[in-house]
Amino acid sequence: MAERNLSGLMHNNQSFQIKCHKCDLHRLEEGPPVKAELTREQGLQYYRTMQTVRRMELKADQLYKQKIIRGFCHLYDGQEACAAGIEAAINPSDHLITAYRAHGYTYTRGVSVKEILAELTGRRGGVAKGKGGSMHMYAPHFYGGNGIVGAQVPLGAGIALACQYQGNNQVCVTLYGDGAANQGQLFESYNMAALWKLPCIFICENNKYGMGTSVERAAASTDYYKRGDFIPGLRVDGMDVLCVREATQFAADHCRAGKGPIIMELQTYRYHGHSMSDPGVSYRTREEIQEVRSKSDPISMLKERMLSHNMASVEEFKEIDIEIRKQVEEATQFATSDPEPPLEELCNHIFSKNPPLEVRGTSPWSKLKSVS
Amino acid sequence: MAASLRCFLRSGKNTVSALQRRDFHRSAPAAVQMTVRDALNQAMDEELERDERVFLLGEEVAQYDGAYKVSRGLWKKYGDKRIIDTPISEINVLLQAGLRPICEFMTFNFSMQAIDQIINSAAKTYYMSAGLQSVPIVFRGPNGASAGVAAQHSQCFAAWYGHCPGLKVVSPWNSEDAKGLLKSAIRDENPVVVLENELLYGVPFEMSEEAQSKDFTIPIGKAKIERQGNSITLVAHSRYVGHCLDAAAVLAKEGIECEVINLRTIRPMDVETIETSVMKTNHLVTVEGGWPQFGIGAEICARIMEGPAFNYLDSPVTRVTGVDIPMPYAKILEDHSLPQVKDIIFSVKKTLNI
Numbered sequence: 001m002a003e004r005n006l007s008g009l010m011h012n013n014q015s016f017q018i019k020c021h022k023c024d025l026h027r028l029e030e031g032p033p034v035k036a037e038l039t040r041e042q043g044l045q046y047y048r049t050m051q052t053v054r055r056m057e058l059k060a061d062q063l064y065k066q067k068i069i070r071g072f073c074h075l076y077d078g079q080e081a082c083a084a085g086i087e088a089a090i091n092p093s094d095h096l097i098t099a100y101r102a103h104g105y106t107y108t109r110g111v112s113v114k115e116i117l118a119e120l121t122g123r124r125g126g127v128a129k130g131k132g133g134s135m136h137m138y139a140p141h142f143y144g145g146n147g148i149v150g151a152q153v154p155l156g157a158g159i160a161l162a163c164q165y166q167g168n169n170q171v172c173v174t175l176y177g178d179g180a181a182n183q184g185q186l187f188e189s190y191n192m193a194a195l196w197k198l199p200c201i202f203i204c205e206n207n208k209y210g211m212g213t214s215v216e217r218a219a220a221s222t223d224y225y226k227r228g229d230f231i232p233g234l235r236v237d238g239m240d241v242l243c244v245r246e247a248t249q250f251a252a253d254h255c256r257a258g259k260g261p262i263i264m265e266l267q268t269y270r271y272h273g274h275s276m277s278d279p280g281v282s283y284r285t286r287e288e289i290q291e292v293r294s295k296s297d298p299i300s301m302l303k304e305r306m307l308s309h310n311m312a313s314v315e316e317f318k319e320i321d322i323e324i325r326k327q328v329e330e331a332t333q334f335a336t337s338d339p340e341p342p343l344e345e346l347c348n349h350i351f352s353k354n355p356p357l358e359v360r361g362t363s364p365w366s367k368l369k370s371v372s
Numbered sequence: 373m374a375a376s377l378r379c380f381l382r383s384g385k386n387t388v389s390a391l392q393r394r395d396f397h398r399s400a401p402a403a404v405q406m407t408v409r410d411a412l413n414q415a416m417d418e419e420l421e422r423d424e425r426v427f428l429l430g431e432e433v434a435q436y437d438g439a440y441k442v443s444r445g446l447w448k449k450y451g452d453k454r455i456i457d458t459p460i461s462e463i464n465v466l467l468q469a470g471l472r473p474i475c476e477f478m479t480f481n482f483s484m485q486a487i488d489q490i491i492n493s494a495a496k497t498y499y500m501s502a503g504l505q506s507v508p509i510v511f512r513g514p515n516g517a518s519a520g521v522a523a524q525h526s527q528c529f530a531a532w533y534g535h536c537p538g539l540k541v542v543s544p545w546n547s548e549d550a551k552g553l554l555k556s557a558i559r560d561e562n563p564v565v566v567l568e569n570e571l572l573y574g575v576p577f578e579m580s581e582e583a584q585s586k587d588f589t590i591p592i593g594k595a596k597i598e599r600q601g602n603s604i605t606l607v608a609h610s611r612y613v614g615h616c617l618d619a620a621a622v623l624a625k626e627g628i629e630c631e632v633i634n635l636r637t638i639r640p641m642d643v644e645t646i647e648t649s650v651m652k653t654n655h656l657v658t659v660e661g662g663w664p665q666f667g668i669g670a671e672i673c674a675r676i677m678e679g680p681a682f683n684y685l686d687s688p689v690t691r692v693t694g695v696d697i698p699m700p701y702a703k704i705l706e707d708h709s710l711p712q713v714k715d716i717i718f719s720v721k722k723t724l725n726i
Contacts, residue, residue, distance in 0.1 A: 071520025071701065122520075122702035133522040133701030147524035148482065149460050182459040183485075210460055212436035218459040283435065340704040347697050360664050360696045362715040365722060368695065 012041040016309050020243040024235035026226045026263075031234050032250035036242040043306045046088060046241050048320055050080035050299045053104045055328045056113050057272075060103065060120055064276045068336060069120045072147075073134050076104040078271040081298035082205055083108045085244025086173060090252055095163070097143040097156045098175035100135040101205075101270075105175070109142035113328055117335035125338040129345060150176060150183030153202070157189040160200035160261070171199040171255045173248075179210025181224050190228045190261070197260035201251045202228065204265045205238065211274040212283040225265035238266030239296040269296070348372075402581050409573040411547035412442050412512075415554040416474065418586045420450055423472065426558055429456040430476030430513075439478045440514065440573055462486040474558060477513035480529045480567065487532075494563035495538030510557045515543070515567035516610065516661045517699060517710055526699035528662030530609065533565045534638040534671070540592050541638040543567040545613040546577040549636055552590025560592065567638070569610045595642035597649070601629035604655040604720055607646055607672060609635040612659040612711060619716035628720065638668065646672060647681040654686040655723050661710055664693040690723045692716055 015037045023031040057077040063069045076083070083104035090096070098105050106116050111127050119126030119137055127137050135147045143159065146152040156174025163170040180186065181204055193200045204224040208215055215222045225233035232254070236247040244266060251262045269292045273280025280289070306312045347359040347370035359368040406414075419426050432439045434447035434457040447455040462477065462485035477483045483490065494507045516528040533541045540562055544550040550568065557564035582588060598613060599620055606616040613634045620630035631649050635641065650656050656676065658669035669691030676682055676689060695709045 070703065071518075071522060072525070119701075122704075126702075128701075130702035131700040131705065133520065135524070136522055136701070147522070148485070150485075179460045182461055184461065185485075211439070212432050213457055213459070217457060341700075341702050343704070343708060346695065346700065346705050346708055350697060360693070362695060362711045363692050363719045363722070364690060365719075366695075366715075370697075 013039050015039045016311060018242050018305060018309070020240060020246055021237045023243070023247060024225065026223075026233040027230075028232045028234060032243075032246040036246050038242060038311075040306075040311045042088070043302065043311055044316070044320065046084050047299065047302055047306070047317065048324065049084040049087070049108060050241065050302070051321060052113060052324050052327070053077075053080045053083060053107055054299060055324050056107065056116065056331075057103060059117065059328050059332055061272065061276070063117070063121065063332070063335075069134070070122070071133055072100065073120070073276040074101040074274065075272040075276070076101050076270070078292065078298075079205060079207060079238070079268045080104060081241040081244050081302075082203075082238050082266050082268055084298075085241040086203070086248045088241070088245040089248035090171065090173060093141065093168075094170050094252070095141045095143070095156075095159045095172040096175070097146070097152045097159065097172065099146050099149065099152055099177060099180060101177070102135065102137060102145045105142065106137045106139065106145065109139045111137065111139045111142075112331070114331040114334050117331045118338050121335045121338075122340060123335060123338035124341040124345075125334060130341040131345065131349070150180040150185050152176065153180070153183070153186045153189045156202070157193045157198055157200050157261075160193060160198035160255075161196065163199050164196070169256055171201055171252050173201045173203060175203045175205060177210060178204060178206040178208065178215050178222075178224060179213070179218065181206075181227060182219055186227075190231055190263075193261035194228070194231050197258060199255035199258075200261040201248070201255060202231070202261060202263045204263065205268055206265055207268050207270045209270075209274070209283060212278065214283065223265075225263055228261070228263040231261050231263050233263035233265065235265045235267065238268030239292075239298045239301065241298055241302055344369075403578045404584065405576040406547045406579045407574055407576045408544070408547050408550045408568070409440070409442055411551040411577075411579065412554055412568065412573075413444060413446070415551040415558070416443065416446060417449070419555055419558040420446065420454055422586070423558075425470060425472045426474065427454045427456065427471065428474045428476065429458050431458055431460055431478050433457060433476050438476075440570060442568075442573065443476070472508045472510075472558065474510045474512060477511065479518075479525060479570070480513055480515040481525050481527055483511065483513070483529065490533075490539070490563070490565070491536055495536050497538075498562070499538055506561050507563045508561045509563045510554075510560075510566060511563070512554065512557070512566035512568060514570035514573075516569055517694070517706075518570045520701060520703065520706065521699075522701040523698035528567075528660070528694070529565075530567055530638050530660070530662055531667045531671075533567075534641075534668065535666075536639075538563065539639060540564040541567065542592055542636060543609040543638050544636065545572070545610055545634050546575075547579050548577065548583045549590065549596075549634070551579075551583060552588055553592065553636060556589040556592050559589065564592070567610065572611055590636065593637050593640045593642060595636055595645040596634045597631060597645065598634045599630065599632040601631035602653055603628045603630060604657060604724060605631045605633060605646065605649040605653045606657050606659060606716070606720070607633045607635060608659040609638060609668065610661070612661060615711065615713050615716055616659055618713045619720065622713070622717055623720060628724065628726075630720065635668075641671070641675070643672075643675045643679065647676065647679050650676060650681040651684045654684050656685065656689045657692060657716070657719050657723055658689065659692040659711055659716055661694050663696050664691060665696065667691070667693055669693055687723055687725065690719045692719050
C-alpha cells in the first residue's frame, strides 16, 4: 500500500467519524450507531476488498462469454459492500454460509482470486479441485456456495447450534436472498433458532429481484427484516460498507450476549442479471440499473467519502486499482492455463475417512476407484 | 408456406413419393421440423385452449416466458389467471378441487423441496380416499444432467418417481414424444410426472402430419421401437435414445443390427415390448443417465428375469448407466460421468461377446 503523505493528513490509524443511514428496527429498542469510525487503513482495505471482488466478477463475466466458464454463473457485482462489510465485523473463527451468488463471500472468507477463477474454469488448481464449480466453493468456516434456494438457511441455523453446543462464543452468519425469503424452511429455522436462542445472524440480501420476479410479485410482505416475527430485525443500507459493518457488529454482539438470533435485511442491488443466461433487462429497466450505478455504487461511495474527508488521495486509489487489475490478470492466466483435474479424481471424495472403495462406471466392466 | 416447403424438401425420404403423387389439393407438407421446446409449448397451448380448468404455475413461467422459455408466449395469450408466476416455494402443490394444474419445476432437483406433497398428497390420495378424490395434476420440468451445472443440479429422478404407485411417470425423447406425452399427461385424471431434458429443448425433430394435429396424443404406458434389428435390443429413455440410435448406426457398419426401444413411459413400464424384442434378439442392453443402484436398468433386469424373455437370453443383461458419483463440474470429469456413445458400443460388443 502506497504511503503518500499529503499535507500531513495521512495517518493510518487516525479515525474519522462517518455518518451512516439510520436502520429501521423491529423489536429492538436501539440499533447500531449512526456514526461509524473509520481509519485510513480500514478504508483502504475495504476499498481493496470490494474492488477485487468487482474486478473478479467482471473477469468471470468475460470468461463466461468466451465459454471458458460453463454451467451456471451468478455474479455479485453491485453487492460488494455486503460481503466486505460483514467480514469486517466478524472474526475468521466465526462461520458463514450463503447461496449460489457466492464468489464474493468465497473471497472475503479467505480464498484467493486465483483459486476462485480456477474453480470457475474447472481446473485442478480450483478451490474444490474443479469438482464443485461456481456454486460449490468452500473454505474453513465457510460452508459454500449452495445451489438449492433456501436450503442453506437450516444449515446455517445448525452451524449456530454447533457454536452454542461447543460454547465457543462464535456466531454463524446465514445469508439468503429476497427470493429465498419465501421458502418455508426459513421459517422453521427462525422458530428453532429463536426457541433455542441460537447465535445465528440471518441476513437477507434483498436485491429486489428473485431471478425475474420483483419482490412485489413474490412476497406478501417485503419487510424482510420483520419476517422473523418474534426475532428482532434491522433493515440496513446494503450499498454502504460502513452501515453493513456497523449493523453486523451490532448483530454479532447481540448473538454473543446470548440474546438469540437476529435478522438483518441488506438493501442492495445486482448489476448483472440473475445469472449469465439472464440479460437482466426484461424485468427491470436499463435506467434503473444506471441510476443505481451512478448514485449508489458501493465502491464509488466509499472512495468519494474517503476523498472528501482527505483520508486518501486519488493517486492512491489508482495505484490500488492497478495492483488489483494485475492480480486478477495473473489469476486469470493461471485459471486458463492450469490443467483440468486428472481422471483419477473422478470418484474420489464420496465418503470421508473410509477405506478405498470400488465405484461402478458406465458399464459393469468399468470398475473405478474412490479414496477419501 | 415457403418455410414449410423448405422443411419438406429437406426431409428427404418423403420427397420423391410426394412428387410422384402430384397431389395439387394438398397444401400442407407431410412433416415439419420442430424443437422439443416448441412441441411442449404447443402441447400446453392446445390443452389450455381445449380445457378451461387447465392452468400453468411455476417460477418465471409467466412474465419471464419460462426459465428455459418452454412457456414462451403463453402468458401473453392466456393472462394472469391461467399462467401464474409463483414465489420460490416448490411446495406450492395445489389440490384444487376440479382444476387441472400443470406445475413446472425449474428443474426436478428442486422438486425434492416438494416431494412429500408429490408422493404423500398427490400419488396416494386416490387410493387413500378409495376413489373419492382424484388428483389430475402434471408435474413437469427438466430432469437429469445438463452441461456444467454440477452436483446439485444434475440428478435424474426417473427411478425416484418411478418407484411410487399412484404416480405415472413419462420421459419423452423427441418432439413428437414431448407433445404427445404432455398432452396425454394433462388429459390424464392422475398425477403424472413429465421428465423433460434441458439439452433436448433446442433440438429440432421431425413432426409428422399426424403429430401436428391438436388431438395428437401418445398413450402413456407404451414404448416405441425406434429402430428394428435382430442382433441385440437396446432400451433407453429420454436423451439416451438418441445415443442408442447413434451407436446403432456405427454398429450397423459392422453388421450388428440393434433394435432400439424408446421407453417413453417409466411408470407404468411397457415390459411387454421389451420382452418381445428380447425373445427375438436374445440380448439386452439398457441405457440411462441416472445412477445404477436401484435404477431403470435394474428394474428392467428384474422384470426380464421374472418373465418369459429370461429363457431367451444368451447372456446377462448389461446396464449402461451414469457413474455412481455426484456430478462433478470440470468438463473432462463430467464427460466421463455419463454414458457416451462409445460406452454403448463397447457394452453391446461385450454383451455379444465380440
